[in-house]
Amino acid sequence: MARVLGIIGGGQLGMMLAEAAARMPDQVSGVVVLDPGDGCPAALAGARQIRAAYDDGEAIMRLASECDIITYEIESGDPGHLEAASRRAEVQPPPGTLRTIQDKLLQKEFLRERRIPVPEFEGVDPADVGGTAGRLGLPMVVKARRGGYDGRGNYMVRSEDDARAALEYFGDRPLLAERRVKFDAEISVIAARGAGGTASYAPVENIHGDGILRTTIAPARIPPGVAESAGRLAGDVMGALEGSGVFGIEMFVEGGDVMVNEIAPRVHNSGHHTLQSCATSQFEQHLRAVLGMDLGPTDLLCDAVMQNILGPAGFEGPYGPPPDPGDGVHIKMYGKAESRPSRKLGHATLVGDGTGALLERSRSLDLAVRPC
């Protein structure tokens, strides 16, 4: 029997989940999202919206009473409220998994206890930030334990002055600090757990600018041995985490070593290319997983390059899409009413043969939105 799916968050990830759900009418009869924004992207894709904050307990209970299964597209749901909601609707991944992941310090401790490699880190005591710098060395990256995204909760500390400025910047938010990794590449693995076991996609390479994802290259341009290590590491992470769904596992490659940067308990920006390059998109895979279905095949059927379309610097307001790029480029806009600097407004995916040529073509595209 088809079930109603609830999603905490109705941004672009919720939008693409709702679109995948619409293609599975025998399994999903409706989608309800909880999102505070006016006309959120998922609502534009046909989801019903409960307009409330992600951690609004009453609204989460209402969502639970209207849905059979609750999942998330952001980490900001309140695990306590979700635990209460799980008496009315199934919650996947389970609130305990969200609780561990949404706090970057708890997440890293969880991984370290299970011998999964992560950069050296520690919780920051503001009274002893100098001690932390001494132990981790400079530069180090100071991060908000909760609520950071697109690099906005991170501060690169290169000196004692920076350390003081970072403490001022974060105010009373709890912090952790990590050794600055001089990575050769950033990669990620999209992995899923469904009824019959786990499956993962090929590692992809991610290029960030100012802490925000710009470009994903599939497959990652890394030696086969490194790709194998990444796949094994993703398997170890999935072995440690409980619950069904898709997980985005971000990693650093440093020398021949692969370590985990962070895990997202949800579909991930670096998996958007699967819409065009794989038989099962990450969005369909997530639905299959949380609905208890068998997972779909994850083979990469062609090479792909994905470019995020970000709001330009120095402009806030209504905008038009980039010009039509022509054949072979799939543009997906998220329907957000207003542009803001670095806001994710859409993405473009190029598929074909050879990541080098795709990357070159993607760089020659005009993907700038037009203020209007």
Ligand SMILES: Nc1ncnc2c1ncn2[C@@H]1O[C@H](COP(=O)(O)OP(=O)(O)OP(=O)(O)O)[C@@H](O)[C@H]1O
């Ligand atoms: N320890 C580190 N050493 C070097 N670079 C780092 C480190 N931690 C983070 N970064 C850089 O900053 C980026 C964003 O960091 P992180 O993934 O922790 O933040 P986030 O805001 O949760 O990310 P997002 O929402 O974009 O996934 C990373 O992809 C990487 O480029």
Ligand SMILES: [Mg+2]
């Ligand atoms: Mg990240």
